[in-house]
Amino acid sequence: MRFSQFALFFLLCFVACTPKMAQKQYEIDSSNLTPKEFAYQHQQELNSTYADKEKSILSETQREKFIQGGYHPFFPYADKYRITADFEVYDNPKKIGMKTSTSRIAKYKIYGKASFTLDGTPYSLLLYKSVSTYPGYENSLFIPFTDLTSGEETYGGGRYIDVQIPEDKTKIVIDFNLSYQPYCSYTTGYSCPIPPEENFLDHRIIAGIKHVDLH
Numbered sequence: 001m002r003f004s005q006f007a008l009f010f011l012l013c014f015v016a017c018t019p020k021m022a023q024k025q026y027e028i029d030s031s032n033l034t035p036k037e038f039a040y041q042h043q044q045e046l047n048s049t050y051a052d053k054e055k056s057i058l059s060e061t062q063r064e065k066f067i068q069g070g071y072h073p074f075f076p077y078a079d080k081y082r083i084t085a086d087f088e089v090y091d092n093p094k095k096i097g098m099k100t101s102t103s104r105i106a107k108y109k110i111y112g113k114a115s116f117t118l119d120g121t122p123y124s125l126l127l128y129k130s131v132s133t134y135p136g137y138e139n140s141l142f143i144p145f146t147d148l149t150s151g152e153e154t155y156g157g158g159r160y161i162d163v164q165i166p167e168d169k170t171k172i173v174i175d176f177n178l179s180y181q182p183y184c185s186y187t188t189g190y191s192c193p194i195p196p197e198e199n200f201l202d203h204r205i206i207a208g209i210k211h212v213d214l215h
Contacts, residue, residue: 035079035082035175035177036077036079036177038178039077039175039177039178040077042178043072043074043209046072046180046209047071047072050063050066050071050072050186051063051066051067051071057183057186057187057190058186058187058214059187062186062187062214065214066212066214069212071212072209072210072212073209073210073212074208074209074210075153075177075206075207075208075209075210077177077207078177078206078207080118081175081176081177081205081206081207081208082173082174082175082176082177083116083118083173083174083175083176084116084171084172084173085114085115085116085125085171085172085173085174086114086115086116086170086171087112087113087114087115087166087169087170087171087172088112088113088114088115089111089112089169090110090111090112090113093109093110093111093112093129094109094110095107095108095109095131096108096109096110096128098128098144098193098194098196099193099194099196100191100192100193100194101157101182101184101190101191101192101194102191104191106191106193107130107131107132108128108129108130108131108142109128109129109130109131110126110127110128111127111128111129111141111165112126112127112169113125113126113127114127114143114172114174116174118201118203119203121202121203123201123202123203125143125145125174125199125201126143126196126198126199127141127142127143127163127172128141128142128143128144129141129142130142139164139165140162140163140164140165141162141163141164141165142160142161142162142193143160143161143162143163143174143199144158144159144160144193144194144195144196144199145158145159145160145161145179145195145199145200145201145205146158146159146195146199146200146201147200147201147202147203147204147205148201148202148203148204148205149204149205149206153206153210153211154181154208154209154210154211155181155182155185155211156211157181157182157184157185157192157194157195158181158182158194158195158199159179159180159181159182159208159209160179160180160181160182160193161174161175161176161178161179161180161208162178176205176207176208177207177208178208179205179207179208179209180208180209181209181211185211185212186212186214187214187215
């Protein structure tokens with residue numbers, strides 16, 4: 001199976017945000033990889049994309065700073081943050097306007113809710129589906145979230161996770177080790193969705209990407 005990391009977000013950003021570069025995406029063949037190997041490959045591809053002069057959204061000064069600084073920092077992989085959550089798919093998804101870092105309002109449907117437990121405490125996240133339809137991304141869902149690391153080890157504007165609609169719509173895997181940060185955390189000129197307050201987790205999600213300050 002081949003899975004396109006960040007591709008949907010990049011596509012939405014290319015269409016709806018101030019365009020500074022063409023859509024970029026990459027694919028990882030996950031068929032023979034363990035979850036840890038997949039996360040590691042995901043991180044390497046993310047670093048490679050931002051370091052690549054032809055693909056990066058970064059200015060040349062930022063790109064050089066990014067490379068000299070050792071690329072993205074990540075939390076160590078943790079199995080506990082790859083969660084199989086109970087999944088409630090809403091029969092009549094509500095259309096909402098999600099605030100962004102600009103005056104633009106991003107249009108989504110609230111596709112459903114994932115409920116899970118971390119360290120004995122119950123949490124939930126809303127999963128969103130873009131109102132706009134793009135060929136090849138019909139099954140993509142978007143999870144913007146903030147947590148107790150936001151503004152500390154991670155970007156204050158939150159992090160994102162992309163998942164696919166599962167065949168078994170009663171369960172869904174959310175891997176926080178695959179979280180990434182929005183374009184706006186790197187540079188100006190983009191309109192990035194702001195995680196709604198419903199997707200704040202009162203927990204330190206020490207998995208996935210850490211913030212790298214290139215400003």
